[in-house]
Amino acid sequence: MDEIPGPLLFLMTVIGMEGFAYAAHRWIMHGPGWFLHKSHHRPRKGRFELNDLYAAIFALPSIGLFWYGIGLGHGAGFAWIAGGIAAYGAIYFGFHDVIVHQRIGHHYVPRSAYMKRIMQAHRLHHVVETREGNVSFGFIYAPRPEVLKAELAKRGRAGVRSPRDGG
Numbered sequence: 042m043d044e045i046p047g048p049l050l051f052l053m054t055v056i057g058m059e060g061f062a063y064a065a066h067r068w069i070m071h072g073p074g075w076f077l078h079k080s081h082h083r084p085r086k087g088r089f090e091l092n093d094l095y096a097a098i099f100a101l102p103s104i105g106l107f108w109y110g111i112g113l114g115h116g117a118g119f120a121w122i123a124g125g126i127a128a129y130g131a132i133y134f135g136f137h138d139v140i141v142h143q144r145i146g147h148h149y150v151p152r153s154a155y156m157k158r159i160m161q162a163h164r165l166h167h168v169v170e171t172r173e174g175n176v177s178f179g180f181i182y183a184p185r186p187e188v189l190k191a192e193l194a195k196r197g198r199a200g201v202r203s204p205r206d207g208g
């Protein structure tokens with residue numbers, strides 16, 4: 042793995058993490074892990090929600106790889122991958138928890154087409170409060186809102202509530 046330049050490994054990991062996050066959100070969090078993720082599809086009472094445990098769980102491979110690469114001396118490549126996982130976590134926290142769900146007060150208003158698109162896509166994910174029938178599981182890549190809305194309409198809008206606050 043040391044033939045691949047570190048920054049490239051880092052970038053590939055960040056991109057790969059979007060695919061991993063999509064799969065984990067769709068098939069784990071909206072699957073057997075719904076008992077934790079459910080809290081994120083309900084209005085939050087207080088500062089934290091059970092769903093926050095996922096952030097801690099997804100940090101473990103990153104910590105493990107740092108330790109394996111640097112701590113045990115198996116090469117910096119592992120640390121670059123660990124860094125990519127951590128960076129994705131930080132990006133996700135910034136976009137998802139701070140910007141979209143406003144867990145930290147701010148006055149940011151999205152202006153770029155890209156930011157508007159990913160925010161709207163995630164709001165559409167929250168339109169459905171149940172485990173099934175949701176759309177848009179990824180985050181830094183999102184289909185066009187029209188595509189997501191058509192998909193929602195096709196599913197008969199089970200579990201839909203007004204998209205008032207985005208959850």
Ligand SMILES: [Zn+2]
Nearest residue numbers: 066071078166
């Ligand atoms: Zn969800």
Ligand SMILES: [Zn+2]
Nearest residue numbers: 081137142163
């Ligand atoms: Zn959310």
